[in-house]
Amino acid sequence: MKPHRELSIFRKYLEKRGLKLTSERQALFDELFARHEHFEADELLVRLRTKHKKISRATIYRTLDLLVDSGIVGRVRIGESGYRYERLRAGEHHDHLICNECGRVIEFFEPAIESLQDQVCEKYGFLALSHSHQLRGICRQCRPRVSSREAGRAAAAAAVPGGKLRILPTA
Amino acid sequence: MKPHRELSIFRKYLEKRGLKLTSERQALFDELFARHEHFEADELLVRLRTKHKKISRATIYRTLDLLVDSGIVGRVRIGESGYRYERLRAGEHHDHLICNECGRVIEFFEPAIESLQDQVCEKYGFLALSHSHQLRGICRQCRPRVSSREAGRAAAAAAVPGGKLRILPTA
DNA sequence: ATGCGATTGCGACTCAGTCTCAACTGGCGT
DNA sequence: ACGCCAGTTGAGACTGAGTCGCAATCGCAT
Ligand SMILES: [Zn+2]
Ligand SMILES: [Zn+2]
Ligand SMILES: [Zn+2]
Ligand SMILES: [Zn+2]
Secondary structure, eight states: OOOOHHHHHHHHHHHHTTOOOOHHHHHHHHHHHHSOSEEOHHHHHHHHHHHTOOOOHHHHHHHHHHHHHTTSEEEEOOSSSSOEEEEOOTTOOOEEEEETTTOOEEEEOOHHHHHHHHHHHHHHTOEEEEEEEEEEEEOTTTHHHHHHHHHHHHHHHHOOTTOSOOOEEOO | OOOOHHHHHHHHHHHHTTOOOOHHHHHHHHHHHHSOSEEOHHHHHHHHHHHTOOOOHHHHHHHHHHHHHTTSEEEEOOSSSSOEEEEOOTTOOOEEEEETTTOOEEEEOOHHHHHHHHHHHHHHTOEEEEEEEEEEEEOTTTHHHHHHHHHHHHHHHHOOTTOSOOOEEOO
16 A cells, blocks of 8 residues: 555645544545546445445545545536545546446546636636536447437437537536 | 426326325425525525415425426535425536625536536446536625635744645535 | 426525534543 | 543434425316
């Protein structure tokens, strides 16, 4: 178990405000960095319950708040309800492609989009502090399956005038 | 009260699937088109309760579902919890700038971003069906107030190396 | 008028997340 | 090593947003 750059950040974060690195917080941190990229709070809870101890839901949320606040973990509105969390690689940023079929989450980063965002903000005199940008649809793996399922009637629907696929806002 | 293009769309939508344009649905539709651009379900409920009748919460949600499904209304994840709804001008699309201070919602549309999105999708073989893109921060009107409040200590924090404002994902 | 599926209001329910509080640490000060 | 006490924890009550089940009603074609 290497010294984890992130762990020292967390430690520092706690120290700076007189908080303690308890065994629960450690356990959560470890579990978090041992696997998944994107997960939800209750998922983490279950995993910690089996392996580690009788940690409570409140503690999960409380600790996650600390991690988010310290910048080590990100909280994202993926999925239809609730949040998902993900560890953040220091200084990196990305947005998400989310498959409606399999739930797969693909991360992307498009510098040109990021800078256009800045331009939009400038135009409106808006000071951006954060943003979320996600596209929902069907991922490469699921496309064959879905399109065969839609077989017949899809052909008619596809012949929409205007050609270009229309993208509507939703989530 | 003009014939509303949208009303006829809704009417058609209902007809097509053997549903009825009840007085509740009418009332909701009217209220919706009489005002606000962005609103939440319970807001609508209250307004309908005072003016119109003893409409139930379930009906609000059910009707809103129909409107969303018919494409007349959009459901967006603005704000920290729950959804917001907004009437959609036929064929138009926009994304959002949301002020953390006053809650104001500014709509924007940047074609270049939209097309870059398409490119990202192509790159990953992803078929986008919808997307949501929102920036949170401080709007023009709130900036003076906020920056004066932050006065002193902000000066130090602003002297971050790297210059460019870092935008982190959140909502 | 009658019939029957669609619709409604109500209230119970779910789900994710928050709060309260008494019991329990962690770790500095001695 | 010992004690203290702010910080922390688990359990469970609670909240808010939205959903569900159902009996009573409604709308409309016959
Ligand atoms: Zn981004
Ligand atoms: Zn991610
Ligand atoms: Zn867009
Ligand atoms: Zn809008």
